[in-house]
Amino acid sequence: MxxxxxxxxxxxxxxxxxxxxxxxxxxxxxxxxxxxxxxxxxxxxxxxxxxxxxxxxxxxxxxxxxxxxxxxxxxxxxxxxxxxxxxxxxxxxxxxxxxxxxxxxxxxxxxxxxxxxxxxxxxxxxxxxxxxxxxxxxxxxxxxxxxxxxxxxxxxxxxxxxxxxxxxxxxxxxxxxxxxxxxxxxxxxxxxxxxxxxxxxxxxxxxxxxxxxxxxxxQLQDRQVHDGEVIYQRPEAELVSKTEGQPLQQSKLNIAYKLPVYYRDADYYKAIVFNGLFGGTPISMLFKNVREKNSLAYYASSRFDGFTGTLLVQAGIDQSNEKAVRTIIAEQLTAITKGQFSDEVFDQVVASLINGRESRLDSQRSLVNQAMLDQLLHSSVSADDWVKQIKQVTREDVEKMAERVHLQAVYFLKGEDAK
Amino acid sequence: MKQKHYSDLGETLYSETLDNGLRVYLLPKAGFHKTYAVMTTDYGSIDQSFVPLDGTEPVTQPAGIAHFLEHKMFEKADHDAFDTFAHFGGSSNAFTSYTHTSYLFSATHHLKENLETLLDFVQDPYFTAQTVNKEKGIIGQEIQMYEDDPNSRAYFGTIANLYPDQPLADDIAGTLASIDKIKAADLYLAHKTFYHPSNMSLFVVGRLEPTETLAWVKADQAAKQFAKPAPIKRILPSDTQQVIAHKKLLMPVERPKATIGIRGMDELPTGIDRLKYEDALSLGFTLLLGETAPDFLSLYDQGIIDDSFGYNIELQRGAHHVIMAGEAEDPQAFEDAIMDILHHATDKLASASDRFEAVQREAIGSTLSSFNSLEAIANQFDDRLYGDATLFDEVGVIKQLTMNDVIQTMTQFLSTAGISLQEIVSGH
Missing domain, CATH: 3.30.830.10 (Metalloenzyme, LuxS/M16 peptidase-like)
Structure with missing residues (x-):
């Protein structure tokens, strides 16, 4: 304490x-x-x-x-x-x-x-x-x-x-x-x-x-305890898109979705598993389909930020493949809503997430960060409890989570005339 | 199983060379939750020309083949090794350097299953024309990503300047043109020659019990058939030892970058003396250009270097060099200032003895800290470069170094070194 x-x-x-x-x-x-x-x-x-x-x-x-x-x-x-x-x-x-x-x-x-x-x-x-x-x-x-x-x-x-x-x-x-x-x-x-x-x-x-x-x-002195709210709930907005050209060999496709689930909410662990399946692990659907199956990228991944309820996708691709990659990314989201993923991959994602969380116990920096964050939030979840929560997430939870993902912003850095 | 205790580190290293030649190292770490294992072959991007195992004629393979092989090892006829690891909670990866290729996993559960997965996927190649062609798009994107990265271009450009007629001049991943030539048969040939257990090592560190872990590895290896080990014949082009003194590359950068490469032409000592040489060089450059050096402050205050400035001592099979890099508004002023310091290195070092204890302590602390990280221990471990010595001996070596050792080593290195400047400036 x-x-x-x-x-x-x-x-x-x-x-x-x-x-x-x-x-x-x-x-x-x-x-x-x-x-x-x-x-x-x-x-x-x-x-x-x-x-x-x-x-x-x-x-x-x-x-x-x-x-x-x-x-x-x-x-x-x-x-x-x-x-x-x-x-x-x-x-x-x-x-x-x-x-x-x-x-x-x-x-x-x-x-x-x-x-x-x-x-x-x-x-x-x-x-x-x-x-x-x-x-x-x-x-x-x-x-x-x-x-x-x-x-x-x-x-x-x-x-x-x-x-x-x-x-x-x-x-x-x-x-x-x-x-x-x-x-x-x-x-x-x-x-x-x-x-x-x-x-x-x-x-x-x-x-x-x-x-x-x-x-x-x-001799640290008393101070006023300030507004400690951490979570920011960004309002839903119109979709915005932007394409910018630069003399580069590789183009970058970055996409932001709103996923209104927040750090340590009841639904938070569902969002973690959903993200692991969608693009957060090397066994994810983005990695499998954008990279391994269609050879369109070296990196294609997603990340979930529970402090702002944001899901981010990034991929490094050839400029001519923007449409194809966007289509594949959208298809993976739809596939998850329809439950089109195997039990095997679902279990692998869960096992990978648990491995990641337990591994953080071996990093001094992670221990320090987690202790600080727990105090900031006035709550704490031990690694064991975290693992229990992740294990309780079901396929249906993840399908429902995918339905709550809303496309909000697309940025394309288009490689032009390099060499 | 051999057992060696290092009291200054509080670590005990277990090791054994198996009947098939595989060198196994086990380092239990109390209190850790995960285990990290890395399997390494003494084969990297520079090993393009060789006499294949049970062949007689030398072959030359396309640049980038070692890295290509690394990518392709994961894919099997009916599964992907990534998935098998994930099934057991293991997180897997691989990397290729100029002289080595390494495959790794880390896992908090199912150590036995993950270890067997590692040994199986590295020792059982599967390539087809179709899977090889599919990888060209992925690696092509990897190459292009690094082509757009000025720091990567600066580093690889500098190495190429230092070794213009050697395979070191080729990027580790090769080029779009060179990887396009790679065929399944090339990968099989390289695997057969360089992935023999006698050319490989396995390092396992973290949560483990040494006797049990070794037994798993032994049983796995005993059940597999391998060809008889034979010495590997690598072929390198003749080396003129000429360096390219200066190159300028135009890229759409916001800030110019300057990189100086210093290639050692001196013959390196062997065994633990080589480790001593490397550490003496490291202390020498810290005394000359580290943050405690008056010259560092002077260049910093003049705006010739900034916080991005750094240097690295690199020693590998067949080559050693120092790379110094930073952002520099005026790359020529950067070069002139560094050259002037190198030119007067012996005198400057002679007057730096009051700072020797500080940099020595810093080096001891930095080596000790690296033993916090399972990845750092296993990835830095090299059991062939320094004879019987390894990084576990490093704290002892640093403690024994004297100012005289540093001056002698620096003089030996710098007196015959070849130096190159790689500039990256705005334009396209």
């Missing part, structure tokens, strides 16, 4: 000897919007590379190297309506390096980089701020060189055209970032530190008592 360190400040400790490392995350969480998301992206870029105690990358890197190559990163996450600024660090368990206590050193290090940023006159230090802002803008540009990412982002902008927060990439909005000043960002950061909900999550060979005593020095 998580421990409340102050009002709105939670500590989740997962004691385990399974790993050679101890992993710790400190998350600052609040309801999101485009401005705040962009602020956080720029904060992540800035705070990952500088602080008052470690003003340059080299001084920061030297410190981490001396801690046996401890990792340190700052990034931004989004779960439905909530967004978080995450500081994370992983160290080697003392047992393997002998004598030293890296854990308390890491906890002090995180406190230093989070609470003592590189600041002059109540603004982030201007040279570092300017360089990191420029680096971030350059990075945003280069993201578009990854066409799979680009196509998915374009589809997101179509599907969420009335919800800018969801239409914005997790790397922020370039125009908004361009307008952020060193002073405004520092003010925002101070507010974030005092008003955001905090979740500290630690997995490894540690005890809660040790962590509580090490974190006492942080």
């Amino acid at each position: 998580p421990k409340q360190l102050a009002k709105g400040v939670w500590l989740n400790v997962i004691p385990t000897t399974q790993f050679k490392t101890i992993s710790m995350t400190v998350d600052y969480i609040a309801p999101g919007n485009v401005q705040e998301l962009s602020n956080r992206i720029l904060l992540a870029q800035l705070l990952e590379t500088s602080s008052a105690e470690y003003p340059t990358q080299t001084s920061l890197a030297q410190k981490l190297s001396m801690m046996y190559g401890a990792s340190y990163g700052v990034n931004v996450f989004r779960y439905g309506l909530q967004e978080g600024l995450r500081f994370s660090s992983t160290i080697i368990n003392d047992h393997f390096i002998g004598g030293e206590s890296l854990l308390s050193e890491m906890v002090s290090f995180l406190h230093s980089v989070i609470y003592r940023p590189l600041v002059t006159d109540k603004a982030f230090e201007p040279t570092t701020f300017g360089r990191q802002k420029q680096n971030l803008m350059a990075y945003l540009k280069s993201l578009n060189d990854d066409k799979q990412y680009y196509a998915e982002q374009q589809l997101g902008e179509l599907y969420f055209k009335n919800e800018p927060f969801f239409a914005t990439s997790l790397y922020g909005d370039a125009e908004t970032i361009a307008g952020i000043s060193a002073q405004a960002l520092y003010t925002t950061y101070q507010q974030l530190l005092t008003t955001d909900e905090i979740q500290i999550t630690v997995a490894g060979d540690v005890t809660e008592t040790d962590l509580v005593s090490m974190l006492a020095h942080w």
